[in-house]
Structures are given as structure tokens and as C-alpha cells.
Amino acid sequence: MTETQSEVRKGLAGVVADYTAVSKVNPETNSLLYRGYPVQELAANCSFEQVALLLWNGELPTEAELAEFTTRERAHRALTPELKAIIDALPTTCHPMDVCRTAASVLGAQDPEAEDSSAEANLRKAQKLFAAMPAVVCYDQRRRRGQEPVAPREDLGYSANFLWMAFGEEADPAVVEAFNTSMILYAEHSFNASTFTARVVTSTLSDLHSAVTAAIGALKGPLHGGANEAVMETFVELGIRTEESAAEAEARAKAWMDEALAAKKKVMGFGHRVYKHGDSRVPTMKAALDAMIAHYGRPELLGLYHGLEKSMDEAKGIKPNLDYPAGPTYWLMGFDIPTFTPLFVAARITGWTAHIMEQVAANSLIRPLSEYNGPDERHLPGARAAQ
Ligand SMILES: CC(=O)SCCNC(=O)CCNC(=O)[C@H](O)C(C)(C)COP(=O)(O)OP(=O)(O)OC[C@H]1O[C@@H](n2cnc3c(N)ncnc32)[C@H](O)[C@@H]1OP(=O)(O)O
Ligand SMILES: O=C([O-])CC(=O)C(=O)O
Numbered sequence: 370m371t372e373t374q375s376e377v378r379k380g381l382a383g384v385v386a387d388y389t390a391v392s393k394v395n396p397e398t399n400s401l402l403y404r405g406y407p408v409q410e411l412a413a414n415c416s417f418e419q420v421a422l423l424l425w426n427g428e429l430p431t432e433a434e435l436a437e438f439t440t441r442e443r444a445h446r447a448l449t450p451e452l453k454a455i456i457d458a459l460p461t462t463c464h465p466m467d468v469c470r471t472a473a474s475v476l477g478a479q480d481p482e483a484e485d486s487s488a489e490a491n492l493r494k495a496q497k498l499f500a501a502m503p504a505v506v507c508y509d510q511r512r513r514r515g516q517e518p519v520a521p522r523e524d525l526g527y528s529a530n531f532l533w534m535a536f537g538e539e540a541d542p543a544v545v546e547a548f549n550t551s552m553i554l555y556a557e558h559s560f561n562a563s564t565f566t567a568r569v570v571t572s573t574l575s576d577l578h579s580a581v582t583a584a585i586g587a588l589k590g591p592l593h594g595g596a597n598e599a600v601m602e603t604f605v606e607l608g609i610r611t612e613e614s615a616a617e618a619e620a621r622a623k624a625w626m627d628e629a630l631a632a633k634k635k636v637m638g639f640g641h642r643v644y645k646h647g648d649s650r651v652p653t654m655k656a657a658l659d660a661m662i663a664h665y666g667r668p669e670l671l672g673l674y675h676g677l678e679k680s681m682d683e684a685k686g687i688k689p690n691l692d693y694p695a696g697p698t699y700w701l702m703g704f705d706i707p708t709f710t711p712l713f714v715a716a717r718i719t720g721w722t723a724h725i726m727e728q729v730a731a732n733s734l735i736r737p738l739s740e741y742n743g744p745d746e747r748h749l750p751g752a753r754a755a756q
Pocket of ligand 1: 380591592593594596634635636637638639640641642643685687690691692
């Protein structure tokens with residue numbers, strides 16, 4: 370760094386960009402608080418609907434507030450014929466995240482309050498997006514499978530209805546519980562790349578749906594939300610073999626990992642920008658995965674899971690992140706691998722929109738500086754230098 374250069378923090382690593390009261394990630398104590406509550410406590414005791422209201426409003430809802438929200442949320446679950454037609458027009462060769470991104474944009478274009486960024490209108494729009502996104506994800510997965518769509522049910526809670534719309538049958542309570550846990554764990558994580566994207570868009574005084582649409586684009590990448598799909602691709606590449614022992618599976622996973630690391634590959638589902646000693650959400654999500662392994666009777670997954678985890682730890686000391694246990698959990702539930710990141714979208718709509726409202730309430734245009742490192746000033750042949 371010369372005297373005239375400023376310090377450049379690539380990837381804004383370690384930069385504190387603003388205040389937030391939505392959540393606190395503490396890598397030292399390996400904790401994650403949503404509005405002050407440990408996420409593990411919320412996952413063990415709350416529905417995703419309660420956590421969504423906590424993130425938006427700052428407090429857990431009273432029974433009456435929850436009942437009022439539940440009625441409204443259930444009334445907004447169905448997709449309009451226009452949105453279904455737009456989804457149908459998209460090729461099934463596109464990634465389901467492209468469908469989510471398009472749907473978020475269309476839902477904005479259809480919303481009469483799209484241009485109203487008052488706190489009240491933003492909350493209403495956030496809640497409508499929250500209600501509709503599960504139907505988008507399920508409608509798209511079913512059309513790709515050549516199945517008829519399944520209409521939402523107003524007698525089911527968010528997670529039970531999500532699984533109903535995806536598979537057309539009522540899910541076992543154990544599966545609903547694991548899904549609810551995953552939604553809560555995926556809901557919010559301070560200034561991650563997609564949330565920061567949403568805040569950047571909001572800081573220009575653009576609208577909520579534009580910010581969410583941009584955030585979906587940021588989440589799609591494999592260094593962020595796309596990692597839950599990539600994790601499962603690794604398991605599939607390794608081959609899930611019912612006949613082998615856990616020790617044999619671990620040995621195969623170790624050999625695969627050694628080769629991947631020798632080839633300097635990034636192995637998705639490991640590492641984190643903030644947590645360097647393990648992701649606070651992994652133990653809770655791993656317990657949900659264990660419950661699903663027991664529920665579906667698929668212990669052969671564990672050998673691979675532990676083999677990859679151990680060998681990455683031994684070789685580089687890098688720990689799994691939330692996407693590592695979440696990927697195989699969604700696979701066991703029966704979701705198609707490309708649907709995994711859209712499930713993350715459905716959960717993170719809560720965190721994104723809570724941050725959007727926080728940004729609006731205390732806005733400052735987000736516009737960092739850059740250090741120029743291109744050619745020195747030069748001139749077109751024959752052009753006169755600027756006066
Ligand atoms: C819910 C979420 O979004 S969680 C994140 C999901 N993303 C992933 O799982 C993708 C895989 N992981 C990664 O790419 C990274 O760990 C990131 C992007 C998440 C965080 O990265 P950063 O903090 O920027 O760390 P960075 O990428 O610089 O890695 C530091 C070192 O660890 C290595 N490393 C980090 N993660 C991994 C990994 N998953 N596989 C192999 N090596 C890794 C890097 O190669 C680098 O090694 P080097 O110093 O020898 O060059
Ligand atoms: O915080 C991050 O950088 C990524 C992450 O774990 C998340 O968004 O949940």
C-alpha cells in the first residue's frame with residue numbers, strides 16, 4: 370500500500386457496514402440471536418410463522434396477533450392465474466432459482482402497493498411474499514416432474530402446507546418438525562451477501578420487491594445459498610450405497626475429499642466468512658438430519674456425512690456450514706436437488722424483508738469507494754487533453 374492508497378478490504382471482509390437489531394452472529398461464542406433470542410431455542414419451541422413475526426416486529430406475537438397473521442397468511446397462499454402462466458412460460462431447463470426470481474418480480478408488478486415503501490405497506494408486502502413463495506416453489510417442482518399442481522390448504526400450518534403442496538400428501542409430524550426447524554435456521558443471518566444486496570437496493574429508495582428479487586439472485590450462487598444443492602451433488606457423485614458399512618462409506622468419502630483438496634477444489638457446504646470454528650446452526654440442523662435419517666431408515670448417509678466432515682477437519686480444520694446438513698435433509702424429504710435453494714429463499718424472505726424495513730427506517734445510500742488500479746490517464750490519438 371503506497372501513501373496515497375487507501376486500505377482495500379476485498380469482499381468487505383471484516384468491515385462493519387451498519388447497525389442492525391434483527392440478528393446477532395457471534396463467532397466467538399458460536400451463537401446466533403434473532404432479536405435477542407437464541408436460534409436454537411426458537412427452533413425447539415416456535416413455529417416458523419412465530420419466528421417470522423419476531424423478525425419483522427421485534428417481538429414474538431401474542432396469541433391474538435399470531436391468529437390474525439395466520440388467517441391473512443393462509444388467504445394469500447394461492448398463485449394468481451397470471452403468475453402461473455408466466456411460470457409455465459419459463460423453460461424447465463432454467464434453474465428453479467430463476468423461477469423464484471421471476472416470481473418475486475411478478476408479485477411486485479401485481480402488487481398495488483409496490484411503490485409504497487411506508488413501514489405498513491412494506492410489512493404487508495413482505496407477508497404476502499412470505500405466503501406466496503411456497504406455492505411458487507412447489508408449483509415449479511411439480512411442473513418439472515409433469516405433475517398437476519396441488520392447491521394450498523388453509524387448515525395446515527406453513528410447514529405442513531409447504532410439504533402438502535410439494536408432494537400432494539400430508540407429511541408425517543416428524544418431517545413437518547424437521548422442515549420447520551430448517552426454515553427457522555435459514556431465516557436470518559445478519560449482513561450475508563443476499564441480505565446486503567437487498568439493503569443496497571433498498572438504500573437507493575427502490576421498492577421491496579426489487580430488493581428481494583436482487584437478493585434471490587445473490588443467494589443463487591454456490592458460495593452462498595446454492596451450496597445446499599452442491600452438497601447433495603457431492604453425495605450423489607460419491608454414490609449412496611445401502612449395502613456398505615459406515616466405515617466403508619467413511620473411507621470412500623475420505624479418499625474423495627483428499628483428492629478434491631489435492632486438486633485445490635472448494636468443497637461446498639464447508640467454511641464460512643464469519644464463523645471460523647463452526648456454524649452455530651449446524652448442531653440443530655444435524656439433529657434434524659439425524660431425525661430424518663431415522664425416520665426414512667437411511668443410515669448409509671451418515672458414513673458419507675461423517676467421512677467428509679472428518680477429513681475436511683483433519684486436512685484443513687474447516688467446519689461444515691448450515692448448507693451441509695440441510696442438503697441431505699431436503700433430499701430425504703423428497704425434494705429435487707435444484708429445489709433446495711428455493712427452499713432457502715422461502716425461509717430468507719423473512720430476514721431480507723426485516724432488513725429492508727430496517728434500512729428504510731434509517732437509510733443512507735450504500736456506496737463504497739474503490740481504489741483505481743487501471744492504466745494511467747491517456748488520450749485518444751489527436752485528441753486534445755481536457756483543459
Ligand atoms: C448459508 C451459507 O451461505 S453458508 C456458505 C455456503 N457456501 C459454501 O459452502 C461454499 C464453500 N465455502 C467457501 O467457498 C468459503 O468457505 C466461503 C466463501 C463460504 C467463505 O470464504 P472466505 O471467508 O472468503 O474464505 P476463503 O474462501 O478466503 O477461504 C480461506 C481458506 O480456506 C479455504 N477454504 C474455505 N472454504 C473452503 C471449502 N469449502 N473447501 C476447500 N477450501 C476452503 C480456502 O481455499 C482458503 O485457503 P487458502 O488460504 O489456502 O487459499
Ligand atoms: O452469513 C453468511 O455469510 C452466509 C450464511 O450463513 C447465511 O446467509 O445464512
